[in-house]
Amino acid sequence: MLQDKDILELFKKSEALLSGHFELTSGLHSNQYFQCALVLQYPNYCELLAKGLKEKFADFPKPDKVIGPALGGVTLAYELARSVKEVIELIKREGAEVIAVGSVVNRSSQSVDFGVPFRSLIKMEVQTYQPSNCPLCEQGIPVYKPGSKALKK
Numbered sequence: 001m002l003q004d005k006d007i008l009e010l011f012k013k014s015e016a017l018l019s020g021h022f023e024l025t026s027g028l029h030s031n032q033y034f035q036c037a038l039v040l041q042y043p044n045y046c047e048l049l050a051k052g053l054k055e056k057f058a059d060f061p062k063p064d065k066v067i068g069p070a071l072g073g074v075t076l077a078y079e080l081a082r083s084v085k086e087v088i089e090l091i092k093r094e095g096a097e098v099i100a101v102g103s104v105v106n107r108s109s110q111s112v113d114f115g116v117p118f119r120s121l122i123k124m125e126v127q128t129y130q131p132s133n134c135p136l137c138e139q140g141i142p143v144y145k146p147g148s149k150a151l152k153k
């Protein structure tokens with residue numbers, strides 16, 4: 001079973017735990033960001049994380065399909081809360097049943113309700129700020145919006 005320290009080590013080795021000034025999918029700002037794509041570029045790390053996530057759902061029946069949001073989730077079913085909700089709605093519209101949601105990192109400070117069981121490999125509390133009350137914005141540090149959401153526009 002993967003331990004939190006093992007997962008953090010994979011993120012550190014792949015320089016995927018970024019520090020800076022980020023606009024998250026939620027619209028909040030943060031000084032940290034988990035760039036899962038940097039970990040998943042290494043097939044052996046991806047395999048380890050996927051096996052760890054699979055173990056988290058060992059008590060579930062074997063699913064017919066495992067679906068992940070683009071782009072990172074195409075490699076491994078992970079994403080941020082809003083993207084997961086969009087994917088759940090998409091799956092339901094197609095007439096399929098969602099039995100559970102899994103992610104590599106859960107950086108939510110509050111519990112997330114997807115309407116189905118949600119499990120992650122590691123839970124990390126990341127400091128977030130409303131943009132109107134962000135000390136990094138006050139310092140004039142340019143904000144970077146990671147992820148694939150910008151590709152839609």
Ligand SMILES: [Zn+2]
Pocket residue numbers: 021029030131134135136137138143
């Ligand atoms: Zn900010």
